[in-house]
Amino acid sequence: xxxxxxxxxxxxxxxxxxxxxxxxxxxxxxxxxxxxxxxxxxxxxxxxxxxxxxxxxxxxxxxxxxxxxxxxxxxxxxxxxxxxxxxxxxxxxxxxxxxxxxxxxxxxxxxxxxxxxxxxxxxxxxxxxxxxxxxxxx
Numbered sequence: 001x002x003x004x005x006x007x008x009x010x011x012x013x014x015x016x017x018x019x020x021x022x023x024x025x026x027x028x029x030x031x032x033x034x035x036x037x038x039x040x041x042x043x044x045x046x047x048x049x050x051x052x053x054x055x056x057x058x059x060x061x062x063x064x065x066x067x068x069x070x071x072x073x074x075x076x077x078x079x080x081x082x083x084x085x086x087x088x089x090x091x092x093x094x095x096x097x098x099x100x101x102x103x104x105x106x107x108x109x110x111x112x113x114x115x116x117x118x119x120x121x122x123x124x125x126x127x128x129x130x131x132x133x134x135x136x137x138x
Contacts, residue, residue, distance in 0.1 A: 006040040012135035043068050049077055057083055058094050077102040113137040
């Protein structure tokens with residue numbers, strides 16, 4: 001059955017690892033709440049995402065686009081511009097540089113109302129930053 005148009009709201013969190021001042025992994029993670037609104041056309045979707053960590057830095061939300069195939073969901077998230085931790089350990093932006101694309105891959109549960117998976121950022125798979133995410137349909 002083809003879905004012509006369906007708008008959905010999802011809410012959840014993503015995690016990322018914490019590193020010490022030497023750049024070594026600390027056995028902890030940050031958990032950042034985020035919300036995503038998507039419009040589905042058949043198995044493809046586009047939408048926006050807002051997270052609690054970066055929302056005060058931008059005047060518009062991050063863009064998401066992806067697909068759903070059976071219970072697999074895959075999407076990318078693109079922030080409006082580069083954001084990073086500066087030398088003082090504070091979040092900052094560089095409006096002249098693009099933020100690297102973030103790739104999310106996860107699986108819908110049997111009821112199609114929860115997604116769990118992993119995200120990755122970097123140009124070489126397996127060599128960038130990564131974390132986990134969970135979203136529930138609201």
